[in-house]
Amino acid sequence: MAQGEPNIEGALAILVDLLTANSFTMTRSPYENNMRGLVDALIDLKEGFPTFAPLQVGFNATAFEAVADGDALFMRTSDGQVGKASAANGTLEDATVVGFANSAALANETVKVIVIGLKTLSSLNAGDLFFLSDSTAGAITTTPPSGAGKAVTRVGEASTTTDFAIQIEPPILLR
Numbered sequence: 001m002a003q004g005e006p007n008i009e010g011a012l013a014i015l016v017d018l019l020t021a022n023s024f025t026m027t028r029s030p031y032e033n034n035m036r037g038l039v040d041a042l043i044d045l046k047e048g049f050p051t052f053a054p055l056q057v058g059f060n061a062t063a064f065e066a067v068a069d070g071d072a073l074f075m076r077t078s079d080g081q082v083g084k085a086s087a088a089n090g091t092l093e094d095a096t097v098v099g100f101a102n103s104a105a106l107a108n109e110t111v112k113v114i115v116i117g118l119k120t121l122s123s124l125n126a127g128d129l130f131f132l133s134d135s136t137a138g139a140i141t142t143t144p145p146s147g148a149g150k151a152v153t154r155v156g157e158a159s160t161t162t163d164f165a166i167q168i169e170p171p172i173l174l175r
Contacts, residue, residue: 009033015041024048056102056117063105070121071101071138072155073113082113084138087131087151087171095151095171097132100164118165124158131155132171150174 012031019026019041026044031037064081067073074085075098086094100119105111132153134145144152151171159165 008035008038011038012041015045019044019048022048056114056119058099058102058112058114058116060110061113063101063107063109063111066106067101067104067111067138069101069104070119072097072132072140073099073101073111073138082111085132085153086137087134087145087153088137090149090151090173092151092171092173095132095153095173097153097155097168097171099168100155100166101138114166115168116166118159118163120162121158121164122162124161124164126158126160128158129154130157130164146174148175 012033015038016026016029016031018024024044025048026041027047028040028044031041061073061075061080061082063083064076064079065083067082067084072085073082074094074096075082077093082098085097099113099115102112102114102119128142130140130142131144132151132155133139133141134150140155144154151173153171154167154169156167157165
């Protein structure tokens with residue numbers, strides 16, 4: 001190999017290792033030991049990335065009541081257990097959303113609480129902003145609560161018709 005020539009064989013070996021280690025489908029394999037083969041491997045790598053699950057950061061907590069997948073949750077300061085958040089009762093504790101249930105759980109069971117990332121929900125409109133509901137505990141709505149004694153807690157935005165981007169803000173108590 002002359003000085004300055006790309007090491008296509010080495011680059012292909014690295015790409016094949018990456019594709020194999022991540023269980024990507026190598027639809028264009030076997031790759032030729034030339035630029036075309038390198039491009040085919042890169043295309044397979046690119047097409048494999050959408051198979052990754054969306055990033056989610058969260059923690060496990062004990063639920064003090066039954067919660068459904070996707071419920072907005074608050075954490076009780078008295079014991080650190082989580083339950084359905086509410087914007088209706090005028091307490092900042094109940095309206096302070098810590099995250100969203102990643103699955104259903106009964107009282108005294110462990111639930112994963114997602115605090116950052118994308119949560120799959122249904123019937124969304126991309127671009128809509130969501131707030132904690134003041135009529136149904138744990139629910140979210142595109143209509144912010146209004147009226148004295150209620151809390152406005154923005155919780156996120158729909159990025160697609162099924163992807164909800166969690167963007168939790170502190171509650172504002174209305175007077």
